[in-house]
Amino acid sequence: MLLPRSCDLGSSGRSKTASDAVTSESSPNPARIEIQDLSFWYGSTQVLRSVSMVVPERQITALIGPSGCGKSTLLGCLNRMNDLIPGVRQSGVCRVGGVDVQDPGVDVTELRRRVGMVFQKAIPFPQSVFDNVAFGLRIGGCSGSELEDRVASVLQRTGLWDEVRDGLNGNALGLSEGQRQRLCIARALAVDPVVLLLDEPACALDPISVGRIEELIRDLRRDHTILLTTHPLQQAARLSDQTAFLQAGELVEMDSTERVFSQPRDPRTEDYVTGRFR
Amino acid sequence: MNRGFPDWIFRRLTGVVAWALFASVLSLVLGLLLVVVPVFLSGWDGQEGGSSPALDHRGSRLSLLLLGTATRTLLMSLAAIPAGILTAVYLAEYAPSGARATRILRWLVHGLAGVPSVIFGLLGLGFWISVVGVGLDRMAGDSAAPVWGRPGLLWASLTLAMMTLPVLVVSTEQALRSVPQELRLAAMALGATRLQVVMRILLPNAWVGIASGVVLTVGRAFGEVVPLLFTGAVAETQRSLALDEPFVDLAHQVFVLGTRSPEHPSSRPLLLTCVWVLVFLSLLFHAAAAVLRSRILRAEQDRL
Numbered sequence: 277m278l279l280p281r282s283c284d285l286g287s288s289g290r291s292k293t294a295s296d297a298v299t300s301e302s303s304p305n306p307a308r309i310e311i312q313d314l315s316f317w318y319g320s321t322q323v324l325r326s327v328s329m330v331v332p333e334r335q336i337t338a339l340i341g342p343s344g345c346g347k348s349t350l351l352g353c354l355n356r357m358n359d360l361i362p363g364v365r366q367s368g369v370c371r372v373g374g375v376d377v378q379d380p381g382v383d384v385t386e387l388r389r390r391v392g393m394v395f396q397k398a399i400p401f402p403q404s405v406f407d408n409v410a411f412g413l414r415i416g417g418c419s420g421s422e423l424e425d426r427v428a429s430v431l432q433r434t435g436l437w438d439e440v441r442d443g444l445n446g447n448a449l450g451l452s453e454g455q456r457q458r459l460c461i462a463r464a465l466a467v468d469p470v471v472l473l474l475d476e477p478a479c480a481l482d483p484i485s486v487g488r489i490e491e492l493i494r495d496l497r498r499d500h501t502i503l504l505t506t507h508p509l510q511q512a513a514r515l516s517d518q519t520a521f522l523q524a525g526e527l528v529e530m531d532s533t534e535r536v537f538s539q540p541r542d543p544r545t546e547d548y549v550t551g552r553f554r
Numbered sequence: 555m556n557r558g559f560p561d562w563i564f565r566r567l568t569g570v571v572a573w574a575l576f577a578s579v580l581s582l583v584l585g586l587l588l589v590v591v592p593v594f595l596s597g598w599d600g601q602e603g604g605s606s607p608a609l610d611h612r613g614s615r616l617s618l619l620l621l622g623t624a625t626r627t628l629l630m631s632l633a634a635i636p637a638g639i640l641t642a643v644y645l646a647e648y649a650p651s652g653a654r655a656t657r658i659l660r661w662l663v664h665g666l667a668g669v670p671s672v673i674f675g676l677l678g679l680g681f682w683i684s685v686v687g688v689g690l691d692r693m694a695g696d697s698a699a700p701v702w703g704r705p706g707l708l709w710a711s712l713t714l715a716m717m718t719l720p721v722l723v724v725s726t727e728q729a730l731r732s733v734p735q736e737l738r739l740a741a742m743a744l745g746a747t748r749l750q751v752v753m754r755i756l757l758p759n760a761w762v763g764i765a766s767g768v769v770l771t772v773g774r775a776f777g778e779v780v781p782l783l784f785t786g787a788v789a790e791t792q793r794s795l796a797l798d799e800p801f802v803d804l805a806h807q808v809f810v811l812g813t814r815s816p817e818h819p820s821s822r823p824l825l826l827t828c829v830w831v832l833v834f835l836s837l838l839f840h841a842a843a844a845v846l847r848s849r850i851l852r853a854e855q856d857r858l
Binding site for chain 1: 650651652734736737739740741742743744745746747750754755759853
């Protein structure tokens with residue numbers, strides 16, 4: 277079924293459609309991320325040093341590394357949220373679906389719809405559960421029953437539907453911590469992003485909530501390219517297909533998660549994943 | 555080992571200062587009662603004879619005064635509130651933070667907030683009347699009788715607006731900045747434009763804070779006299795209320811009647827009425843601000 281134009285948010289990479297097939301002929305897969313020689317500075321402090329990597333589509337890629345190693349900065353480069361920080365400088369290229377995100381022709385709001393982001397601190401808007409999920413759709417011009425259907429379907433996909441069905445109009449701040457985080461994921465999913473950037477999506481949650489969120493992220497892999505940062509190494513090991521280890525702004529190693537954790541090539545990676553510090 | 559200033563002295567000091575402040579507010583109220591009550595009693599005695607024409611006179615004077623004050627406060631609000639909110643939104647959201655121009659603008663706004671009201675009165679006289687008003691008259695061509703180039707309701711209102719604007723900008727910017735950064739970022743990450751962030755996130759979440767700032771500044775402006783002295787308020791006028799006419803004003807009337815020589819005892823009852831109305835209305839403003847503040851506190855607790 278064709279959605280009305282007003283609700284057709286971004287070029288969807290959710291499922292293979294005719295239009296997707298056309299675009300993938302002319303350009304690389306819309307969900308593929310390529311980073312080339314990316315360096316980033318806050319003022320005079322360099323936080324990323326010539327990072328190059330390819331994030332394969334429809335897989336989960338975990339970024340691990342000590343605090344301050346540049347994980348979150350790397351995420352912020354991909355949807356240009358770093359633009360909002362004053363006094364930063366960047367060199368190198370990030371491509372999402374073959375398009376250089378820094379290209380002056382790129383519509384930043386459109387880019388941010390295609391490259392969704394969920395922050396470490398799950399703060400819903402102080403509005404109803406429904407309005408939270410509907411936010412991105414509404415600013416894209418979606419309304420009426422179309423809007424209601426989409427909100428319901430996103431809540432179903434995130435497994436929140438049964439828990440909040442009766443409280444859609446209740447304030448989202450009344451939800452539990454874990455539900456809030458899933459709501460924030462639902463909020464980002466509602467605009468149908470191709471890529472999902474998750475900045476420590478399950479930090480400071482109880483184990484059951486963490487389990488739920490990990491399950492959700494695993495499900496989302498089918499439709500989205502997922503890049504997440506995480507501190508608990510077991511989470512990266514459980515969840516991700518690829519793991520990239522960053523240290524002091526440098527990409528030390530990136531490989532399949534199994535390899536990174538069982539036979540890392542670089543001694544620094546080995547030290548980190550085995551918990552040895554020098 | 556020398557540990558510096560003992561903690562208990564500082565604790566006592568802060569307590570003493572705070573309670574001294576409380577006592578001075580209390581003495582202000584008591585002082586007001588001491589001034590007003592004798593007048594009230596004598597005024598009451600004066601009316602006891604059943605001179606109802608005098609009472610009627612007082613009532614009609616009072617309604618004229620209230621009308622003048624309400625109109626100039628309203629005009630001031632119409633000019634100052636939108637301009638103040640727009641400036642604050644610019645400073646909080648759009649202005650390139652850290653840029654020199656932004657710093658200068660912010661410094662100017664904060665500086666203006668501390669300028670004495672008498673300076674604003676002179677500024678109003680110098681700018682609005684002598685420059686804008688006289689200019690308007692000159693454009694109209696008829697220089698014989700000045701229409702806009704003299705003190706009037708519009709100029710008094712605009713002068714007050716200039717005076718309240720900086721305070722309004724500072725309080726509104728504060729309210730906008732207290733909206734958690736995470737909400738702003740989350741909205742931006744969903745592809746919201748700056749305007750959408752302002753309209754859908756900032757203003758809905760900050761409106762209580764903005765409104766309480768507005769109520770307090772309007773409440774202050776409403777009782778302000780000094781800027782009106784040069785720009786339009788008069789002790790008495792036969793003309794009806796118009797933008798280009800001088801007007802009578804409640805707070806100004808208190809000043810006029812209060813500084814009159816004691817040879818005019820007849821004005822005492824009016825003075826007393828004006829004072830009570832003024833005190834009552836500013837209490838109302840502060841009550842409104844207190845209600846809004848408690849709503850902010852509740853909203854903040856909800857967020858945690």
